[in-house]
């Protein structure tokens with residue numbers, strides 16, 4: 001009994017070793033083939049030139065069909081090949097390979113590059129607030145959550161100024177060169193009344209609204225306000241030239257000066273309106289329509305304006321849609337807005 005067990009075990013081991021060795025050989029063979037290709041492509045002297053430049057050259061040939069590019073291609077070869085850095089046997093091999101490479105070029109498979117989670121939620125929070133719900137409930141979104149009142153937090157703004165404004169701008173300034181295609185800017189409250197009163201869904205839920213968000217509309221329009229209910233904000237919240245002007249330091253009262261500082265021009269609109277509350281989505285393409293320096297400029301403005309926290313925030317609240325390419329009055333029909341932003345006219 002024992003002996004037969006041992007023999008059986010030994011036989012199994014041998015079979016396993018043979019299988020593993022075969023597998024390793026196969027893997028090695030694969031990598032040998034691959035390194036052979038890359039050797040041809042990168043460092044194969046005369047042979048290497050065509051490996052790299054042939055696709056371009058042959059494309060050009062097809063397009064131009066006049067051979068004008070041949071000298072250029074030859075120049076390319078000679079630059080690479082002048083070193084005469086291979087024994088002739090190598091050349092021969094490479095030339096053979098080139099024949100194959102040329103013939104089989106159209107057989108290369110291409111794989112589209114799909115970036116997972118190509119969308120992000122950007123948020124400002126107070127140190128005391130719990131925003132774990134963002135990762136838990138909106139797990140297929142990346143998130144960047146800035147603590148505005150604790151400079152020791154992993155992600156933080158240098159100051160608690162303009163409420164969410166610095167966090168929103170900080171994200172753009174820091175990530176201008178690697179933005180995902182959809183960026184949602186929103187508040188730290190998950191749902192419920194009164195904290196999330198300005199979220200449109202049944203239980204004022206930012207989770208429901210983001211799950212329903214039509215990112216293709218964001219891509220098409222560049223900007224989508226997450227709120228469709230017109231009030232407050234529409235149809236004419238800010239009239240910088242109201243006559244007589246509002247009393248005291250209201251947003252409307254300070255808006256014209258703020259505009260001139262923000263945009264370096266005096267084309268202050270007669271009316272500025274947008275559904276309230278600074279929750280919106282933008283596309284990367286829309287963000288990139290402005291140079292990075294603009295966002296740095298807005299950031300600096302929020303950081304340094306003598307306007308208080310609340311006024312600075314309100315000025316930005318009535319400026320985001322303009323920064324992101326919309327007319328000063330952005331008050332789409334409520335049902336159209338629901339249809340566009342959430343995919344149903346009856347949210």
Ligand SMILES: *[C@@H]1O[C@H](CO)[C@@H](O)[C@H](O)[C@H]1NC(C)=O
Pocket residue numbers: 262263264293294297
């Ligand atoms: C405004 O002008 C300043 C100084 O010339 C410049 O650095 C900044 O980028 C401008 N901002 C905008 C939004 O045009």
